[in-house]
Amino acid sequence: xxxxxxxxxxxxxxxxxxxxxxxxxxxxxxxxxxxxxxxxxxxxxxxxxxxxxxxxxxxxxxxxxxxxxxxxxxxxxxxxxxxxxxxxxxxxxxxxxxxxxxxxxxxxxxxxxxxxxxxxxxxxxxxxxxxxxxxxxxxxxxxxxxxxxxxxxxxxxxxxxxxxxxxxxxxxxxxxxxxxxxxxxxxxxxxxxxxxxxxxxxxxxxxxxxxxxxxxxxxxxxxxxxxxxxxxxxxxxxxxxxxxxxxxxxxxxxxxxxxxxxxxxxxxxxxxxxxxxxxxxxxxxxxxxxxxxxxxxxxxxxxxxxxxxxxxxxxxxxxxxxxxxxxxxxxxxxxxxxxxxxxxxxxxxxxxxxxxxxxxxxxxxxxxxxxxxxxxxxxxxxxxxxxxxxxxxxxxxxxxxxxxxxxxxxxxxxxxxxxxxxxxxxxxxxxxxxxxxxxxxxxxxxxxxxxxxxxxxxxxxxxxxxxxxxxxxxxxxxxxxxxxxxxxxxxxxxxxxxxxxxxxxxxxxxxxxxxxxxxxxxxxxxxxxxxxxxxxxxxxxxxxxxxxxxxxx
Numbered sequence: 001x002x003x004x005x006x007x008x009x010x011x012x013x014x015x016x017x018x019x020x021x022x023x024x025x026x027x028x029x030x031x032x033x034x035x036x037x038x039x040x041x042x043x044x045x046x047x048x049x050x051x052x053x054x055x056x057x058x059x060x061x062x063x064x065x066x067x068x069x070x071x072x073x074x075x076x077x078x079x080x081x082x083x084x085x086x087x088x089x090x091x092x093x094x095x096x097x098x099x100x101x102x103x104x105x106x107x108x109x110x111x112x113x114x115x116x117x118x119x120x121x122x123x124x125x126x127x128x129x130x131x132x133x134x135x136x137x138x139x140x141x142x143x144x145x146x147x148x149x150x151x152x153x154x155x156x157x158x159x160x161x162x163x164x165x166x167x168x169x170x171x172x173x174x175x176x177x178x179x180x181x182x183x184x185x186x187x188x189x190x191x192x193x194x195x196x197x198x199x200x201x202x203x204x205x206x207x208x209x210x211x212x213x214x215x216x217x218x219x220x221x222x223x224x225x226x227x228x229x230x231x232x233x234x235x236x237x238x239x240x241x242x243x244x245x246x247x248x249x250x251x252x253x254x255x256x257x258x259x260x261x262x263x264x265x266x267x268x269x270x271x272x273x274x275x276x277x278x279x280x281x282x283x284x285x286x287x288x289x290x291x292x293x294x295x296x297x298x299x300x301x302x303x304x305x306x307x308x309x310x311x312x313x314x315x316x317x318x319x320x321x322x323x324x325x326x327x328x329x330x331x332x333x334x335x336x337x338x339x340x341x342x343x344x345x346x347x348x349x350x351x352x353x354x355x356x357x358x359x360x361x362x363x364x365x366x367x368x369x370x371x372x373x374x375x376x377x378x379x380x381x382x383x384x385x386x387x388x389x390x391x392x393x394x395x396x397x398x399x400x401x402x403x404x405x406x407x408x409x410x411x412x413x414x415x416x417x418x419x420x421x422x423x424x425x426x427x428x429x430x431x432x433x434x435x436x437x438x439x440x441x442x443x444x445x446x447x448x449x450x451x452x453x454x455x456x457x458x459x460x461x462x463x464x465x466x467x468x469x470x471x472x473x474x475x476x477x478x479x480x481x482x483x484x485x486x487x488x489x490x491x492x493x494x495x496x497x498x499x500x501x502x503x504x505x506x507x508x509x510x511x512x513x514x515x516x517x518x519x520x521x522x523x524x525x526x527x528x529x530x531x532x533x534x535x536x537x538x539x540x541x542x543x544x545x546x547x548x549x550x551x552x553x
Contacts, residue, residue, distance in 0.1 A: 035081040041073070050273070051271065051273030063310060077100050084109070089115060098135065105261070113263050116266065126144060141201065141207075149167065149246065151234075157544075164482075165192055165193040167190075176251070178251065187288060190290055205256040208252035212264075214246045219246055250262075276291060280506025285313055325353075335352045347372070374397060374450070382437070385439040390437070391408065416432065434529055473512050489534055491532040503530055511527050516546070520546045524548075
């Protein structure tokens, strides 16, 4: 603790504090007060309703019952401010400002701090040598790294620009109420130009919990953003860069004072037209994972009991693929199967429940016995109702471990990362509609272990619901594109306007980029519902789109 004592002593001297700082929760009004920092740090402000503002974050705090105000760290923080919010500071927190923040936290009050990588998009805020990073690292176990989270497919231009330096991160595996829905429903969180942070779970007087982590990104440390002649591609340098399941967000609590800190290495999560953007033409969140994370961080900082936290957004299919039927009420059509038509009870299908939303087909299997450690489930799909099988889904469990789900078709067997399968009291399966189709034609569905099998002896009935999945691009480890237009864009069946329209998307919609035509003026894209084509001039990609492989129509 020697280093921490040195830092805090310097803070006290900076403020010339005449009084000891009390510990424990400060007594304030019944309605908590949240202070948004608006001062020389050049932060994002709640009064700005534009793309970079945080008006929607302020409304979330208000919806949770809080009062909000603006404050400055150039003056003492009022004692009745329970939560201080600092989003997108462009400059470093000075020693006097940090001292005032420390006084606030020693009262048992809380801080939300969201910062971006140094030198990205004009940011010159905290680096790992700054006083704030050192203080929070030693006192709370949370410290920022001097990294820029880069994907292997980023190029120089996409990495430099905020609007194209985006990627998806996912909840950490450690369950905490703030990220519980993200874990349950497998929700990604969209980030733009993020940095990593280090988490020390247990300190002398602190407990910390990671919230978000990367899947494929690495921590670029070469400061390529400031180089005059950077490489065309962002390349991993093993001896310099940081790899692994890097954390992007975390929270911590001082067990002595009760003070809480939430730290994120990306601030756009909270900004109006980024993480908290609405879907075009609606008031539904464009990025449900970002929206839910922001709401629950706010509730945790306000110390509300969980039954007072805001509900999940409506209009989505809130179904966990976990082998539990409790969340299936009144959703699905039921297709019975003849009992006892196979000798092995674990594979004797009793009934199959099925429904589809706008993005996925969901199935729930009842069997006569406890599902076996080994099983093989195959489903044939006729997506266009022409009497021919378009694809065969292969789900295999070997010695209790679920193998990657595959789909077989003209191009051989390919993995389907967005598909999901779980074994519990029932067998539960999620299949993207781009594979299953919307026709409801399932020529064959068989469950067995490779030696015996029970095949459904009548057509599968599938109900349709008018909701959509909260994540239609899921576990895709490759380049992404974003719709960039003021009007809706047609997704077509091939690279040209003569091909049929499959769907249409509004500004900000994110899709997986899987290929291009030879000229590069049409890009093949994909989500859970479709594989199709969009003209390249309507897209912002987080890669050089000409680097995509040439794909057949």
